[in-house]
Structures are given as structure tokens and as C-alpha cells.
Amino acid sequence: MSAAQNIPIRKRDDPSAVTNSFDPSTSPTQTHISPSASFSHRSNSQSVSAKQLKPFNTQDVKVLLLENINVTGQDILRQQGYQVEALKASLPEDQLIEKIKYAASHAYTKLTAKVLEHAKNLIVIGCFCIGTNQVDLNYAANAGVAVFNSPFSNSRSVAELVISEIIALARQLADRSMELHKGIWNKVSAGCWEVRGKTLGIVGYGHIGNQLSVLAEAMGMSVIYYDVVNLMSMGTAKQVPTLKALLEGADFVTLHVPEIPETKNMISTEQFGYMRKGSYLINASRGTVVDIPALVEAMRSGKIAGAAIDVYPNEPAGNGEYFNKELNTWAEDLRSLKNLILTPHIGGSTEEAQSAIGVEVADALAKYVNEGSTVGAVNMPEVNLRSLTADEPNHVRIIYIHKNVPGVLRRVNEVLGEHNVDKQMTDSRGDVAYLMADISSVNQGDIASLYNSLEDLGSRVRTRVLY
Numbered sequence: 001m002s003a004a005q006n007i008p009i010r011k012r013d014d015p016s017a018v019t020n021s022f023d024p025s026t027s028p029t030q031t032h033i034s035p036s037a038s039f040s041h042r043s044n045s046q047s048v049s050a051k052q053l054k055p056f057n058t059q060d061v062k063v064l065l066l067e068n069i070n071v072t073g074q075d076i077l078r079q080q081g082y083q084v085e086a087l088k089a090s091l092p093e094d095q096l097i098e099k100i101k102y103a104a105s106h107a108y109t110k111l112t113a114k115v116l117e118h119a120k121n122l123i124v125i126g127c128f129c130i131g132t133n134q135v136d137l138n139y140a141a142n143a144g145v146a147v148f149n150s151p152f153s154n155s156r157s158v159a160e161l162v163i164s165e166i167i168a169l170a171r172q173l174a175d176r177s178m179e180l181h182k183g184i185w186n187k188v189s190a191g192c193w194e195v196r197g198k199t200l201g202i203v204g205y206g207h208i209g210n211q212l213s214v215l216a217e218a219m220g221m222s223v224i225y226y227d228v229v230n231l232m233s234m235g236t237a238k239q240v241p242t243l244k245a246l247l248e249g250a251d252f253v254t255l256h257v258p259e260i261p262e263t264k265n266m267i268s269t270e271q272f273g274y275m276r277k278g279s280y281l282i283n284a285s286r287g288t289v290v291d292i293p294a295l296v297e298a299m300r301s302g303k304i305a306g307a308a309i310d311v312y313p314n315e316p317a318g319n320g321e322y323f324n325k326e327l328n329t330w331a332e333d334l335r336s337l338k339n340l341i342l343t344p345h346i347g348g349s350t351e352e353a354q355s356a357i358g359v360e361v362a363d364a365l366a367k368y369v370n371e372g373s374t375v376g377a378v379n380m381p382e383v384n385l386r387s388l389t390a391d392e393p394n395h396v397r398i399i400y401i402h403k404n405v406p407g408v409l410r411r412v413n414e415v416l417g418e419h420n421v422d423k424q425m426t427d428s429r430g431d432v433a434y435l436m437a438d439i440s441s442v443n444q445g446d447i448a449s450l451y452n453s454l455e456d457l458g459s460r461v462r463t464r465v466l467y
């Protein structure tokens with residue numbers, strides 16, 4: 001059973017729906033949603049009346065889905081009662097800024113500080129993929145916006161694509177196919193190899209690297225890997241101490257590292273120099289990890305016998321757009337090379353992966369929106385309290401995101417201490433701390449003043465009162 005099925009679903013004016021558990025539709029005040037309820041960014045001198053502070057209603061929640069999110073994810077969010085707008089492609093920055101008062105994201109849409117600065121009502125971002133490099137995570141955390149992703153739902157799909165590319169490169173499969181599509185019969189064995197007995201070098205031995213390691217050994221390859229962390233080997237794979245050692249020892253090099261400053265141009269002229277003559281390079285991680293002009297040079301010189309590239313520093317916003325020099329200056333150089341497999345970022349593009357990602361991220365978003373749980377968040381501490389039950393009426397759930405500075409908890413608890421604090425959990429990550437507390441026996445009339453008191457503490461980043 002997916003987590004989503006555990007989340008209470010209730011529509012406005014439907015009193016018959018969920019009453020036996022914490023009921024988000026009558027509880028959380030989504031301070032991000034409607035402009036009239038955008039409390040979290042008001043100045044401290046304003047105050048919120050009880051009338052303005054509406055009880056949470058899932059139908060007030062607006063979700064913007066970009067880049068053709070799988071229907072499984074869309075369904076989960078719609079079943080919550082949220083207003084879901086699903087677009088097939090990404091949006092240009094100006095339109096995104098206009099829309100991003102509420103949003104979910106996808107692999108390519110860049111949610112920079114400049115974009116997020118305009119997202120005054122946004123409370124959560126879902127990356128329906130593994131990579132979260134497209135979002136300014138730090139800015140988001142400091143603005144009280146939680147970010148979720150799907151850490152491994154598409155790992156197997158990427159690993160299988162890479163396996164297919166290892167064989168395809170060794171056999172020059174793409175070239176032969178393209179030739180025959182043009183009517184040219186070109187039966188060659190020179191420079192074509194079996195993969196059995198060859199060495200695969202995996203850079204980044206995480207979820208994808210692990211899967212790949214097992215599959216490659218099953219085909220009779222030897223596996224070596226390089227990772228900044230000391231990791232347990234799968235099968236008989238061996239960790240090597242340096243990137244140089246990996247490049248010198250592998251016939252095929254495949255990259256599975258995140259996009260971070262340390263991995264930018266990780267494979268450039270110097271590294272191609274260490275690689276074996278006639279070896280192959282595969283990049284299905286992020287476009288910035290390989291210095292493409294250096295790759296072009298290494299392939300033209302014959303040092304590298306073939307490459308498969310799935311990811312690029314600049315990728316088109318949607319299908320049908322051109323991949324040309326306006327987007328990446330070296331695009332034409334790449335297109336002119338032999339035994340170079342170019343794919344449009346399809347590593348995770350399988351029915352299985354997209355469906356699993358849709359469920360996982362949509363579940364996490366709903367748990368956060370409805371109940372405040374940050375389990376699985378990539379930019380906030382993971383905090384959760386069990387869902388409230390039917391025999392806990394008049395409970396209010398407080399979510400208080402605040403700067404991680406001394407003395408805040410004492411001041412928050414002075415405010416909460418006016419009521420009966422049933423349970424409370426707090427944790428911090430970097431500059432930001434997240435507090436969740438369930439307060440019982442709260443009069444409806446006291447909720448706005450509770451909210452105002454928390455908002456008036458100088459340390460608050462965002463307050464949500466779910467009732």
C-alpha cells in the first residue's frame with residue numbers, strides 16, 4: 001500500500017469523508033496557498049484575525065506540475081482534492097515567476113534564487129527525479145520551502161540503459177544502424193569487441209553505480225569503481241583509490257556522480273589523457289560533469305573510441321525543440337562524430353521508473369502539505385509526528401520553521417506552553433530548524449493569536465498552523 005492511501009482525503013462540504021484520523025481538510029492552514037492567506041510573508045507589524053486564518057482545506061491547495069509528470073503522481077495529488085495544473089513542458093523564466101506561487105518541479109526546470117524570490121506562497125517543491133541540482137536548495141530551505149525527490153525509483157532504468165550502451169559502443173551499433181537507414185551496407189568487425197573480460201570503471205558507486213556493477217559482472221566484465229566515500233563492493237568489484245587509477249584501469253568509464261562544484265568538468269583534457277587508447281566514455285549523470293570540447297578532441301584524436309552522452313549542460317525545455325549550437329556551442333561538433341550515441345536525457349525514461357517516481361514524490365508532497373512531515377526532504381531536517389486520530393479533537397498542529405540560532409525553542413515553548421503540548425519534535429539542518437508540535441484543547445478563537453505570537457518571534461522563517 002502506498003503512503004498516499006494512508007493520507008486522509010476529504011473534499012470541502014463532504015462531512016461524510018475522513019473523520020477517523022488527523023483531518024487535514026479541517027486542520028492545516030496553508031499559509032502559502034491563496035493570496036488572501038499568504039501570512040508567512042507579511043511584515044511582523046501586521047496581525048492575522050481569526051476570520052482570515054482559514055482552516056486547512058485541500059481544495060485550496062494549488063499544484064503546478066511541469067514537464068509531463070506521470071499520471072500516477074497527478075492522480076494522487078488530484079485525489080487529495082488539490083487544484084492540479086499539469087503542463088507537458090517546462091516554462092520560460094518569466095512565465096515561471098508568474099506561476100510559481102505554488103509549484104512542483106521536474107528534472108530540468110531551474111528553480112533559482114531569482115525564481116524562488118517571487119514564490120511568496122510556495123511551501124513545497126517536488127523534483128520528480130533523482131537529481132535536485134536544478135533547485136537552489138539552500139535558498140529554498142531559508143525561505144521555508146521544503147524540497148522532495150525520488151532517490152532511487154529510476155536507478156535501475158539508468159543502469160539498464162548504460163548496459164545497453166556498453167555493448168552498443170563496443171559493436172558500433174548506432175553507426176551501423178544509421179548507415180543502413182541510409183541504405184548503406186557496411187559489415188565490419190575491425191574495432192568491434194565483445195564486452196566479456198573487459199573492465200568497467202564506475203565513477204560514483206551509489207544507487208545507479210551499484211546496480212550497474214551487478215549487471216556488468218553478470219556479463220563477464222570486471223568492475224572497478226571510484227567514489228569519494230569508502231563503500232562496500234557488490235560481487236567482486238574493487239574500489240580504487242583515485243580517479244586517475246580508475247581511468248587508467250578501465251576499458252569503459254561510466255559516470256554516476258551528482259552535479260556539485262567538485263564534479264564540474266571532472267572529465268576534461270587531463271583525465272582523457274589518463275584513459276586507455278580505444279576506451280569508451282558514458283555520461284548519464286549530469287551534463288556539466290564532462291568537458292565536451294575536450295571529449296570532442298579526444299574522440300577526433302582516436303584516443304576515445306566511442307561515447308554515449310545522455311545529459312548536457314543546457315537541455316531543451318521540451319520535446320520538439322532543437323538541439324543545436326544556440327543551446328550548446330559544440331552541438332554540431334558532437335553531431336559530426338562517429339560512434340557517439342546521443343540520447344535526450346532518457347536514462348530514467350521508462351514506464352516503470354516514471355510511475356514509481358510519480359507515486360513516491362506525490363505521496364511525499366501530500367504528507368508534507370497535509371501533515372507537515374518532512375521525511376525524505378533533501379533540504380530540511382527530517383521531522384515527523386504520527387497522524388492525529390479521531391479521539392484527539394481540538395488539536396492543532398504547529399509547524400514552525402525557524403533560523404537555527406540560540407534561544408528560539410525557549411521562546412517558542414513560552415508561546416506553546418499556554419496550551420497543552422501533546423507532543424513535539426524538532427531538528428536542525430544547517431541554518432534552518434524545523435519544529436512540529438501537537439497542541440490539544442485549543443479554542444478556535446485562540447488559533448490566530450497563537451499564530452501571531454509565533455510569527456512575531458524574530459527567528460521565524462515560516463509558520464503553519466494546521467487545524
Ligand SMILES: NC(=O)C1=CN([C@@H]2O[C@H](COP(=O)(O)OP(=O)(O)OC[C@H]3O[C@@H](n4cnc5c(N)ncnc54)[C@H](O)[C@@H]3O)[C@@H](O)[C@H]2O)C=CC1
Nearest residue numbers: 130131204205206207208227228256257258284285347348
Ligand atoms: N540520465 C538520467 O536520466 C539520470 C541521471 N541521474 C543522475 O545520476 C546521478 C547519480 O545518481 P545516483 O546513483 O542515484 O546517486 P547516489 O547519490 O546514489 O550516488 C552518487 C555517488 O557519487 C559519489 N560521489 C559524489 N561526489 C563524488 C566525486 N567527486 N567523486 C566520486 N564520487 C562522488 C557519492 O559518494 C555517491 O556514492 C544523480 O545525481 C543524477 O544527477 C539520475 C537518474 C537519472
Ligand SMILES: O=C(O)C(=O)COP(=O)(O)O
Nearest residue numbers: 107128129130131348349
Ligand atoms: O532522476 C534524475 O535525476 C534524472 O535525471 C531523470 O530525469 P527525468 O525524470 O527522466 O527527466
